[in-house]
Amino acid sequence: MHQTEVAAGIRARIRDVADFPKAGIIFKDITPVLADATLLQGVITAMAEPFAGVGIETVAAIESRGFIFGAGVALALGAGLALIRKPGKLPHTTTRVDYQLEYGSDALEAHTDALAAGRRVLIVDDVLATGGTAAATVDLLQRLGGDVVGAMFLLELSFLGARQRLSQLPVRALVAY
Ligand code: AMP
Numbered sequence: 001m002h003q004t005e006v007a008a009g010i011r012a013r014i015r016d017v018a019d020f021p022k023a024g025i026i027f028k029d030i031t032p033v034l035a036d037a038t039l040l041q042g043v044i045t046a047m048a049e050p051f052a053g054v055g056i057e058t059v060a061a062i063e064s065r066g067f068i069f070g071a072g073v074a075l076a077l078g079a080g081l082a083l084i085r086k087p088g089k090l091p092h093t094t095t096r097v098d099y100q101l102e103y104g105s106d107a108l109e110a111h112t113d114a115l116a117a118g119r120r121v122l123i124v125d126d127v128l129a130t131g132g133t134a135a136a137t138v139d140l141l142q143r144l145g146g147d148v149v150g151a152m153f154l155l156e157l158s159f160l161g162a163r164q165r166l167s168q169l170p171v172r173a174l175v176a177y
Contacts, residue, residue, distance in 0.1 A: 001042030131162025
């Protein structure tokens with residue numbers, strides 16, 4: 001599939017669900033994209049393409065929908081996979097980062113041995129919204145000694161201004177709203 005076909009397919013398939021998981025949020029439901037075999041393959045190829053040939057050794061995938069795309073991109077790039085999870089999910093020794101949300105705070109964890117020092121890492125998730133999660137992930141990966149090369153998303157909500165928060169990092173998304 002050509003890039004433009006992939007982008008058109010994503011736009012056609014993404015389903016907007018109003019007031020999920022809470023009032024005022026328009027949730028971007030990606031499951032119709034996953035259900036389309038041709039599109040799913042096109043999406044994974046297109047998400048890997050911008051970071052092919054730059055020596056990505058590890059894909060860091062963000063819980064939980066990021067795991068789906070992250071695993072595919074890791075296979076496409078010949079990279080390993082590191083899991084970025086909500087607290088308390090990973091079984092071994094973890095490194096944790098706490099970060100502020102608009103109201104309150106949240107935290108992410110990775111296994112402390114998820115990366116060898118100096119590893120070239122690509123962050124993958126489904127949706128870039130405010131960028132808080134991605135910025136915290138950069139922080140976490142750097143604490144683990146990773147060399148964060150970029151971040152790749154299926155889609156971004158560009159009106160939320162995440163790119164300002166991630167300005168030092170190459171950020172790509174297949175579709176922007
Ligand atoms: P943020 O930290 O604001 O960039 O939020 C990113 C995380 O929240 C990602 O892991 C997304 O899966 C999820 N997310 C945020 N907003 C939406 C949305 N409107 N639709 C679907 N997922 C979202």
